[in-house]
Every structure is written in C-alpha cells, then in structure tokens.
Amino acid sequence: MSDLLKQLGEAGTAVWLDFVDRKYLKEGGLKKLVAEDGLTGVTSNPSIFEKAMGAGDTYDAGFSEFLGKADASVQDTYEAQAILDIQSAADDLRPVYDRLGGKDGYVSLEVSPYLADGTEETIEEARRLWKAVDRPNLMVKVPGTKAGGPAIRQLIEDGININVTLLFSQEAYQAVALAFVEGLEARVKKGEAVDGIASVASFFVSRIDAQIDKKIDTRVADGDPEADALKALRGKVAIANAKAAYAWYEELVASDRWQKLKAAGAMPQRLLWASTGVKDKAYPDTLYVDTLIGPDTVNTMPPATMDAFRERGTVKQTLTENVDEARHVLAEADRLGLDLPGITDKLVLDGVKSFADAADALLGGVAGKRVKLLGDRLNAAEEVLPEALAEAVKARLETARSEAWSRRLWKADASLWTGKDEGKWLGWIAAARGDQVAGQGLEAFAGEARRFKHAVLLGMGGSSLGPEVLSLILGSGEGSPRLHVLDTTDPDQIAKVAGPIDPKETLFIVSSKSGSTMEPELLRAYFWDASGGQGANFVAVTDPGSKLEATARKDGYAHLFHGDPQIGGRYSVLSVFGMVPAAAIGIDTHAFFEATAPMVFSCGGDVPPAENPGFRLGAILGEAALAGRNKLTILTSPQLAPLGSWLEQLIAESTGKQGRGIVPVDLEPLGAPEDYGTDRVFAWFGLASEEEPDGLEALAEAGHPIVRITLARPELIGQEFFRWEIATAVAGAVIGIDPFDQPDVEDAKVATRKLVDAYEQAGSLEDETPIAHNADFALFAPGNAEFASADPVELLRLHFASLSPGDYAGFLAYLERNEAHSGDMTDMRLAVREAYQVATVAGFGPRFLHSTGQAYKGGPAVGDFLVVTRDPDPDLSVPGHRASFGTVQIAQARGDTDVLAARGQRVMRVHLKKGGRGLPALVEAVAAAVQG
Numbered sequence: 001m002s003d004l005l006k007q008l009g010e011a012g013t014a015v016w017l018d019f020v021d022r023k024y025l026k027e028g029g030l031k032k033l034v035a036e037d038g039l040t041g042v043t044s045n046p047s048i049f050e051k052a053m054g055a056g057d058t059y060d061a062g063f064s065e066f067l068g069k070a071d072a073s074v075q076d077t078y079e080a081q082a083i084l085d086i087q088s089a090a091d092d093l094r095p096v097y098d099r100l101g102g103k104d105g106y107v108s109l110e111v112s113p114y115l116a117d118g119t120e121e122t123i124e125e126a127r128r129l130w131k132a133v134d135r136p137n138l139m140v141k142v143p144g145t146k147a148g149g150p151a152i153r154q155l156i157e158d159g160i161n162i163n164v165t166l167l168f169s170q171e172a173y174q175a176v177a178l179a180f181v182e183g184l185e186a187r188v189k190k191g192e193a194v195d196g197i198a199s200v201a202s203f204f205v206s207r208i209d210a211q212i213d214k215k216i217d218t219r220v221a222d223g224d225p226e227a228d229a230l231k232a233l234r235g236k237v238a239i240a241n242a243k244a245a246y247a248w249y250e251e252l253v254a255s256d257r258w259q260k261l262k263a264a265g266a267m268p269q270r271l272l273w274a275s276t277g278v279k280d281k282a283y284p285d286t287l288y289v290d291t292l293i294g295p296d297t298v299n300t301m302p303p304a305t306m307d308a309f310r311e312r313g314t315v316k317q318t319l320t321e322n323v324d325e326a327r328h329v330l331a332e333a334d335r336l337g338l339d340l341p342g343i344t345d346k347l348v349l350d351g352v353k354s355f356a357d358a359a360d361a362l363l364g365g366v367a368g369k370r371v372k373l374l375g376d377r378l379n380a381a382e383e384v385l386p387e388a389l390a391e392a393v394k395a396r397l398e399t400a401r402s403e404a405w406s407r408r409l410w411k412a413d414a415s416l417w418t419g420k421d422e423g424k425w426l427g428w429i430a431a432a433r434g435d436q437v438a439g440q441g442l443e444a445f446a447g448e449a450r451r452f453k454h455a456v457l458l459g460m461g462g463s464s465l466g467p468e469v470l471s472l473i474l475g476s477g478e479g480s481p482r483l484h485v486l487d488t489t490d491p492d493q494i495a496k497v498a499g500p501i502d503p504k505e506t507l508f509i510v511s512s513k514s515g516s517t518m519e520p521e522l523l524r525a526y527f528w529d530a531s532g533g534q535g536a537n538f539v540a541v542t543d544p545g546s547k548l549e550a551t552a553r554k555d556g557y558a559h560l561f562h563g564d565p566q567i568g569g570r571y572s573v574l575s576v577f578g579m580v581p582a583a584a585i586g587i588d589t590h591a592f593f594e595a596t597a598p599m600v601f602s603c604g605g606d607v608p609p610a611e612n613p614g615f616r617l618g619a620i621l622g623e624a625a626l627a628g629r630n631k632l633t634i635l636t637s638p639q640l641a642p643l644g645s646w647l648e649q650l651i652a653e654s655t656g657k658q659g660r661g662i663v664p665v666d667l668e669p670l671g672a673p674e675d676y677g678t679d680r681v682f683a684w685f686g687l688a689s690e691e692e693p694d695g696l697e698a699l700a701e702a703g704h705p706i707v708r709i710t711l712a713r714p715e716l717i718g719q720e721f722f723r724w725e726i727a728t729a730v731a732g733a734v735i736g737i738d739p740f741d742q743p744d745v746e747d748a749k750v751a752t753r754k755l756v757d758a759y760e761q762a763g764s765l766e767d768e769t770p771i772a773h774n775a776d777f778a779l780f781a782p783g784n785a786e787f788a789s790a791d792p793v794e795l796l797r798l799h800f801a802s803l804s805p806g807d808y809a810g811f812l813a814y815l816e817r818n819e820a821h822s823g824d825m826t827d828m829r830l831a832v833r834e835a836y837q838v839a840t841v842a843g844f845g846p847r848f849l850h851s852t853g854q855a856y857k858g859g860p861a862v863g864d865f866l867v868v869t870r871d872p873d874p875d876l877s878v879p880g881h882r883a884s885f886g887t888v889q890i891a892q893a894r895g896d897t898d899v900l901a902a903r904g905q906r907v908m909r910v911h912l913k914k915g916g917r918g919l920p921a922l923v924e925a926v927a928a929a930v931q932g
C-alpha cells in the first residue's frame with residue numbers, strides 16, 4: 001500500500017480527516033488511518049454530522065438510550081451523540097497527541113453555526129463544549145467572522161484549543177491570527193502558561209475557485225476581450241490566495257512579537273487547508289493537496305480526497321514554491337475585476353448559512369427521530385390539508401426556517417411580529433418549564449387547601465379559563481376541594497355558586513393579573529362580605545404591585561401569589577394563574593410539568609419550523625386565515641370539550657385585530673361537509689381511547705382542512721396549552737399583527753363604565769326605545785336605528801338575511817351559563833348555519849368580553865350578532881356599590897353592543913321580557929326568521 005499520506009505528514013503537512021461517523025469509528029476506521037497513513041487529526045462540522053445522524057439508523061440506539069433516561073431538547077439529544085463521537089475520535093487520537101507532546105492529534109467540534117454573529121454566545125458555547133467533551137486534544141471550532149474574532153481572542157486566553165473556521169480572505173485570516181497572538185499575550189501577562197495551547201486557522205480553498213471560475217466562464221462565454229488572461233487564472237486563484245496567506249504566516253512567526261511567545265513555549269497557529277476536495281471534475285482530485293504542502297500546515301481531507309492522494313498524490317514542498325507567480329495571479333485577478341474581496345465576503349456569509357442550513361436539516365432529522373422514540377408521551381397531530389393550503393404552509397415553513405423563526409421566537413425577537421414591545425411578552429415560554437411557579441410553595445399550599453370543601457375562583461379570561469379547563473378535564477384530587485369558577489356578573493350564576501357553599505369551608509381564589517378588572521373586584525367584595533371578612537379563606541393571584549395585592553395585604557389573605565408581568569393573561573395558564581388553582585384542587589403540578597415537557601422540547605427554538613409542532617400548526621392557522629379560512633372550528637371528544645373556551649380566548653384575543661385574524665368557533669355541533677363554507681379550518685381533539693366521531697373523515701375527504709390532535713391521557717393537556725400558545729404567536733407573525741395586545745377590549749370596558757357611573761349617580765340606566773317587541777322579547781338596535789318593520793320576526797329575518805359566505809353569526813347571551821341556555825343557543829346556531837352555511841359563534845356575557853370579544857370588535861367585520869339580555873330576578877347587590885350585579889351586567893351588554901356597531905358589525909339586542917317564555921321563544925323566532 002502507498003505511503004504517500006505518511007510522506008505528506010513528514011513533509012510538514014499534517015494529514016487530517018474531514019469526516020466523523022459512529023459506524024466508521026466503531027469499526028476502527030480512524031485507528032486504521034492513524035496506524036497506516038500517519039493520520040494526526042480529525043475535523044467535523046454541522047454538514048458532516050447532518051450526513052451521519054440526520055438519516056439512517058446508526059444513531060438510533062444512542063438516541064434511545066439518551067432519551068430513555070429523561071426527555072431532552074433536540075439540540076441536547078443531537079449534541080450528546082456528537083460529543084460521544086468526538087470523545088471517541090479524541091481517544092483514538094490520544095496516542096498521537098501524547099507521542100507528539102500536544103503538537104498534534106486533535107479533533108475539532110464546531111460551535112453552533114447559529115451563533116456566528118454573537119461574540120458572547122460563541123464564547124459561552126465554546127466553553128461549554130470544551131467542558132462537556134473534556135479531552136485535552138479537543139479543538140473547538142469557531143467561525144472567523146467579525147463576531148468570531150474577539151471570541152477567539154478570549155477563548156485562547158482561557159486556554160482552550162481553537163480551530164478557526166470559514167477563513168477565505170487574507171484580512172480575515174490575519175485578524176484571527178492576531179487575535180490568537182493577543183490571547184496568548186494576555187495569558188503571558190497574567191503569568192499563565194502558553195505551552196500546550198493549540199490552534200489552527202482553517203483557510204478554505206476550493207470554494208474560492210468554484211466562484212472565480214464561474215465568473216471567468218461567464219465572461220469568456222460573453223466574449224470578454226480579456227478572455228485569454230481570464231482563462232489563464234482558472235483553477236489558480238484559490239491556491240495563490242492560500243500561498244499568500246502562508247507567506248504572511250511565515251512573516252508572523254519570524255516576527256519578534258511571535259518569537260517572544262515562542263520563547264515562552266507557545267506553539268504557532270498552523271494554517272489548515274480546508275475545502276480541499278475539488279469541485280470541478282476537470283481538475284485532478286488531488287489538486288488542493290499537491291499544491292499546498294509545506295512545514296507546519298494541516299490539510300483536512302474528505303475520505304475521497306484522502307483515498308485519491310494515497311493513490312496518486314505528489315509530495316513536494318509546493319507551498320513556498322512560485323510565490324511570486326501566486327502574487328501575480330492575485331494581481332491579475334484584481335486587474336481583471338474578478339473581485340476576490342467581494343467573493344470572499346460572500347463566501348463567509350454563504351458558509352455560515354450553509355452550516356446553519358445543515359444544522360437545520362440535522363436538528364430536523366433528530367427531531368423526527370425523537371418524536372418516534374417518545375411515542376405517546378408526545379401528543380400526536382395529523383393534518384389533512386387541501387393542496388393549495390398545503391403548498392402555502394410548506395412555503396411558509398421554509399421561509400420561517402431560513403429566517404430562523406423558531407430561534408427568534410424563543411429569543412423574544414419582536415421583529416418577528418410588528419417590532420413593537422412583543423419581546424416583553426414572552427415570559428410564558430419559561431413558564432411552560434415550570435420556572436414561573438418554582439419556589440412559590442405550591443406543594444405546601446396544596447396541602448393547606450385540603451382543609452376546604454370548595455374552592456371558588458373569581459377571575460376573568462386568562463385568569464379563569466385555564467383553571468376551568470384543568471378542573472373540568474382533570475378533576476380534583478382525593479380529599480381536595482372542588483373548583484367553582486365565577487367569571488361573570490350574572491346574578492343567577494353567582495347565586496348558583498354562593499347558595500350551596502359554606503364560606504367557612506371555602507377557599508376563595510381572587511385572580512387578576514392587573515388586579516383592577518371590574519368583575520373579580522365586584523365578586524371579591526361580594527364574597528368577602530359573605531364570608532364575614534375571613535382573610536384566612538382568601539388567596540390572591542396577581543401581578544406585583546397591583547391594587548389587588550394591596551387589598552390582599554390589607555385584608556390579611558392567607559397567600560399572595562405573584563404573576564410574571566411578562567406574561568399576558570391568555571398565555572398565563574402555565575404560570576401561577578393556572579397552577580395555583582390546580583394545586584388547590586390537588587393536581588400534582590410537578591407531575592403536570594413533567595407531562596408537558598415533551599411538547600415544550602418539541603416546540604423548542606432549536607427545532608426547525610417544519611418539524612416543530614407549534615410552528616407547523618401556527619403556519620397552518622396563519623396561512624389558512626390569509627386564504628380566507630379564518631374560522632377555526634374546534635371539535636372535541638366529550639372529555640376534552642372544556643379546552644374550547646380556553647382556546648377561544650387565546651386565538652381570538654391574540655389574532656383578532658386591525659380587521660384581521662381568526663374567529664374561533666367552539667361548541668358548534670359537527671355537521672355534514674356541505675354545512676360548511678370554504679372559510680373553515682377544523683381542529684379535532686380526542687383521547688386515544690375515544691372513538692373519533694363519524695363525519696370527521698367526511699370533512700377531510702370533502703377537502704376541508706383538518707388537524708387532528710390525539711392525547712394518550714388527559715394529563716397531557718398541558719402540552720396543548722403550549723402547542724397552541726406557540727401556534728398562536730406564529731399565526732400572529734404570519735397574519736402580521738401583535739399577538740400579545742388586546743386593543744379593542746378596552747373600548748367595551750369604557751362604554752360599560754360610562755353607563756355604570758351614570759347609574760351610580762342617577763340610580764337608573766338611560767332609557768331606550770325598542771324597535772319592535774312581542775309578548776316575549778323586545779328588540780333594540782344601537783343608536784335607535786330606523787327599521788323597516790315593527791314585526792320582531794321580520795326584523796330578525798332581515799338581520800340574518802344579510803349573511804353571505806365568509807360571514808359569521810354570533811349569539812351573545814348575558815344570562816346564566818347553564819345547560820338549558822347553552823342548548824337554546826346551539827339550536828339558534830344550527831338554524832342559522834343550516835339556512836346560510838355560515839360559521840356561528842356563541843358566548844355568555846360578560847365572560848366572552850374578556851375573551852372572544854376582542855376579535856368580535858377588532859377582527860374581521862363580517863359578524864352578525866344577536867345580543868340577548870334580561871332583567872334578572874332576583875338581582876344581587878354588590879356591597880359598597882349602588883349598581884347591582886344585574887345592572888352592571890346589562891350595562892356591559894349595552895356598552896359592548898354599541899361598540900360592536902361602531903366597529904361595523906351588524907348587531908341587534910334582544911331583551912327577554914319578564915313573564916315571557918324566555919330564551920325558547922327567541923329560538924322559535926330565529927327558526928321562523930331564517931326559514932322565512
């Protein structure tokens with residue numbers, strides 16, 4: 001066998017292998033090269049690991065073992081395997097390292113290419129990898145970008161071996177060579193040793209010729225007058241560039257500055273020739289080895305180049321040969337306008353990008369494998385999309401990948417949205433790992449809560465909907481209180497909860513992020529009074545410094561739990577706002593976060609969008625909305641039905657603004673494909689143990705887009721909280737709005753407050769005149785608009801007759817939220833859907849005001865609303881206020897109706913008369929109206 005590679009090493013150019021693969025290492029491939037070819041080093045990069053790990057099953061056992069211990073992020077899953085390979089290669093090369101006294105025998109592992117623009121992040125990551133690999137013959141590979149330079153200086157000062165990668169230009173090389181020198185000098189200054197610190201500067205070769213030659217060929221083909229001069233440079237510029245770098249290196253090591261370091265024991269930073277596999281098949285495959293041989297250099301070769309050199313390489317001191325000719329080549333390239341500086345600048349950017357692309361592919365591949373290994377520990381999601389939507393989603397996911405959306409979202413980069421203050425609203429990401437509740441004493445609190453029979457939560461929207469989902473889906477633990485959620489001003493509903501409970505046996509959880517929301521404040525006053533002012537029975541959940549905090553302190557509440565001001569209400573379920581009530585009813589919050597973790601990892605910033613369940617779903621929702629499919633229709637198995645109201649708030653309040661967004665449709669019974677227009681997207685939630693309803697498949701077959709989500713067990717519901725939070729934020733980016741504000745909610749609050757304040761003064765609400773009425777109800781139109789008929793059914797007919805495809809009908813009832821009322825609302829929805837094939841929504845007021853109300857006012861102005869009110873009997877007074885709950889409730893209805901109308905929505909209010917037949921009468925009238 002030829003010993004050309006050995007000869008190459010002896011001639012001063014160390015032979016390194018640019019390749020790593022577990023199978024190859026296991027089968028002794030590397031050891032063989034060391035023994036037979038005098039190999040003294042190995043390099044790796046993200047593309048190499050992508051090829052090794054992204055496909056095939058070589059690493060499956062490793063992944064499985066790693067994930068078997070505990071679930072982990074995709075980055076950690078990949079990195080653990082990469083580190084094992086690097087350690088194994090380092091161990092194979094250890095005898096070389098020992099024999100050569102640390103002058104060679106190194107293995108390189110690259111920092112994440114995503115960090116190429118961040119000095120501090122690069123330093124941190126290099127230190128972390130150095131520690132994790134824990135081998136003296138490791139070189140951490142750092143890109144020689146502008147940000148990389150200072151990092152290299154610091155890392156050398158730290159005493160870490162560094163391989164500087166992606167060097168193309170003389171300037172970049174010289175800058176990192178000086179950074180290396182400065183790092184060593186800093187050590188000397190501190191009296192620290194400099195011997196044993198190794199570094200190489202990886203100067204890329206063939207990529208330069210690939211670019212220059214392309215330019216030359218185009219110009220020659222275009223009949224350039226300098227064609228001959230141009231042709232003479234083909235395949236020469238990269239080598240000339242490398243020779244010039246080496247000449248500068250020789251000057252550097254001869255300088256006094258370097259000699260001082262040398263005297264202190266420093267080893268020079270060797271030039272390493274990288275990208276030495278020829279790209280142009282017309283050149284000899286050993287070209288970039290043969291021509292770059294000289295003392296104190298390295299050539300890292302892909303296996304094919306190494307095999308070629310072993311067979312037909314030529315060993316000769318070529319690097320220092322014909323240097324003048326090399327300089328002439330560079331001068332010619334300059335004279336002929338081939339723009340080497342422009343090319344090398346671009347090559348750095350392209351190099352970083354191509355390593356980032358490779359890292360995306362690698363992490364995407366690992367993510368896919370991780371999902372398979374997790375099995376049903378991760379909730380499944382399956383999508384069936386019509387072709388055009390599928391194409392749009394695919395394109396969006398690719399854009400999102402190349403624009404690093406997942407990393408940017410996790411880094412709270414506001415430019416993903418409108419560039420305002422979105423970055424300040426991403427505290428929910430850390431909260432999903434349990435960080436926000438850590439140290440809040442939830443376990444002890446759960447124990448204390450067991451002395452109560454009931455827990456009553458007073459809160460609205462984000463402060464009530466999550467806890468309600470948890471209590472309805474997971475239920476209370478043995479011996480823990482039952483949760484009743486009050487998010488209303490409806491006197492009947494309040495009485496329903498207040499009646500049966502004994503305040504002495506009840507824990508009251510007053511929950512409001514802002515601490516100033518009207519409903520929880522009125523409810524707090526009511527139950528405080530009812531309990532006789534028992535602070536020991538009250539806890540508050542609120543953001544620091546709120547008015548509620550002051551009340552809790554003054555009234556001696558048993559506990560005060562602080563929220564994170566960087567989490568908006570609708571994203572707060574995995575913070576104290578969901579977890580305090582959860583703990584109160586005996587849900588093991590620690591186990592809950594553990595069950596949620598697989599989704600948090602799966603949606604990580606390190607998981608490229610296409611493989612990231614949150615981003616995938618967000619792209620579907622966003623693209624569907626852009627294509628006019630902006631009615632997200634939520635279908636669930638019976639056990640998961642409570643999730644719908646939480647989702648409604650998240651989706652509607654986050655996306656429904658500036659006339660854009662997604663209108664969620666919850667609790668609308670599943671219909672036949674023809675009952676739906678082309679404005680729908682369906683989301684199905686089911687437990688693996690439950691049957692899917694007949695009719696779901698028919699929707700998919702009829703071309704309606706559908707996403708099916710399956711949970712192995714109810715305890716995995718936390719995963720859906722997180723998946724949908726990410727998806728909503730992503731959909732917001734696609735739609736182009738700020739998913740963390742709620743600009744239109746305030747208007748209804750202002751209108752209500754005006755009415756209530758007037759009432760507090762005058763003792764009555766301003767009179768209104770109905771536009772029509774019958775024995776059961778009266779109809780009101782905002783602004784007392786003129787109407788063509790005095791017949792209520794005819795007016796309702798006209799109201800609904802304006803519905804056209806893409807519109808939606810809404811039924812907003814300021815009544816007790818109970819089964820009978822919900823059933824009546826469903827009947828009205830179905831009648832309208834059957835008649836007009838439009839989406840229908842329903843909400844109980846004022847609960848919906850803090851949820852879907854944002855989208856009804858700020859979202860697409862294609863709604864057709866019927867607001868239902870009545871005079872409660874009996875009413876309930878609020879301690880310390882003149883206005884009763886009933887008065888506040890009707891003021892809320894009137895205020896919001898006016899705002900809806902002002903926003904261009906079609907809206908009518910139906911007031912159910914005392915002594916009339918109530919809601920069933922309206923159901924009849926609506927049925928008659930839409931059939932008429």
Ligand SMILES: O=P(O)(O)OC[C@H]1O[C@](O)(CO)[C@@H](O)[C@@H]1O
Nearest residue numbers: 461462463512513514517569850
């Ligand atoms: O927790 P708070 O501050 O009382 O707010 C309750 C809800 O009201 C809203 O601000 C809308 O009015 C929601 O966004 C929020 O979840």
